[in-house]
Amino acid sequence: MNVHELNYAIWTIARELVHHHRYSLMDNDEGMLTLKRRDGIRVTYLYLMPLIYGSSPANQEEIIREQLEHSMDWMKMVGLRRPAVIHRMIHLYIRTDAGKQMTGEQLKSLQLATLTDRHRVEAGLIDLIEHEVTVPKVLIPGLEAIEQFTAKNEPVPYDEHRLYDVINQWHHEMLHVQHDRVKDFEEAGRKRGAPLTIAFTVINVIVWLLMTYYGGSTSTRTLIDFGAKYGPLINEGQYWRLITPIFLHIGGLHLWFNTVALLSLGGRIERVIGPVTFLFLYLFSGFTGNVASYLFSPSISAGASGAIFGLMGALLYLSMKEPDTWGETMGFSIYSGLLMNVILGFVVPGIDNYAHFGGLAGGFLFAYLFALLTNGRTKSSAS
Structure with missing residues (x-):
């Protein structure tokens, strides 16, 4: 796995979505980022993470299904504290190397939903080898920005040491953007x-x-x-x-x-x-x-x-x-x-x-x- 290219892709996409598509950064788990955007009665979560290859396509599917189940449990727990009518999470797996794995269409078919469809978790693929994005049919806010980045096919403009500094700077910027959105409201609330x-x-x-x-x-x-x-x-x-x-x-x-x-x-x-x-x-x-x-x-x-x-x-x-x-x-x-x-x-x-x-x-x-x-x-x- 090309970790250098993966980190650049994850943080570049996240930065664009936070700055220009009203997402907020919820979690940073060793470079795997969870973004959130609320639209009325619906909350959309994007989980940007590396594609897990597994020993075979069947093993890969089993691992991904386990991750989807974990995300479903997490959404239900978060939904109790921050209620909304619809919670939807999309795992966007990022592929940086060729290898034995499921296709984008196969990934797209993996999904879980509650009986009421209030909570739904789906999978998609950002393929940096073929430079294409495969996602569920339901609209993802900011999808065009993800597709534009994926299609560019440009090399990472920073070496590994410089990229680490740039990512820290981007992380600080995203938190500052989120703070500016709610600052006046929170001050009034106090x-x-x-x-x-x-x-x-x-x-x-x-x-x-x-x-x-x-x-x-x-x-x-x-x-x-x-x-x-x-x-x-x-x-x-x-x-x-x-x-x-x-x-x-x-x-x-x-x-x-x-x-x-x-x-x-x-x-x-x-x-x-x-x-x-x-x-x-x-x-x-x-x-x-x-x-x-x-x-x-x-x-x-x-x-x-x-x-x-x-x-x-x-x-x-x-x-x-x-x-x-x-x-x-x-x-x-x-x-x-x-x-x-x-x-x-x-x-x-x-x-x-x-x-x-x-x-x-x-x-x-x-x-x-x-x-x-x-x-x-x-x-x-x-x-």
Whole structure:
């Protein structure tokens, strides 16, 4: 095995994927590298390693199958700590010498998957002898960069001693790239306090107590008097009723659920995007939720649910736009929480789904525009 060429290939490919294709370096096991990339509900792992020759093609297949089984167990273990809907690992074996071994197509056929297909591990070949790449049919982010390197057929530009120094430098660079991606997010996460989240919670409770005192929060008359969404009055020009329902709640259970949701979602978002941006996100989402309810539902409605769904919509966008931060820490909970709330909206009677979906769309749109205005990066300071 040409170890010199192998090390250069592994680290050159890894460096390109980390710098330009949003992978991160998870593990360096004596030059065999594990890279990770998160895309929404899916996490892709690439394991760059030398091709194991074995005493025969059958023996080689047996060894590789054992490695695939080990990777499957590892993914399941990691998945418990960092949940995602889909975990997928691809062993990319790098061939540097001719010898008795399986072909790329035979390697490609080796795979393991759980019954639900949530965890899947597959094999592929980077052949530096024939200068071609054979991989599973499912898209591998950054595959074109791997194919370009493999097709170049250029000699290693460093001697063994110099290559060792260069690899150390590349390793440091990759860690620095990863740190820069999450630095602002982690710094914001270490902060304490979320004044607007607390303020909105306190306002909701005080308004609910006042409504209870003046006739009951479930009373139609009280709801209208306090500013609930009521189509006929909005038609007469009381457009402020598209904002005031955000702070009203119909019954104690309604207040309780929305308070728990606001406290669990709002704090982290507020600390990362800043209180001023959070204020506009919350009010805009509540407004779009009430507009949707006004347009499509004749019922009297109130509640912070539209604004809270707006927070979910913003998180949904951010988890896709910045998977290394929002997606890594909250990705699974965002998707599962959103799905659960949507299902509850259709199962539990009396829930204003128009407000929910209007708020969700408003939060997603707001996050998109905010990312556009800030060049796609959330800031820890107020905007």
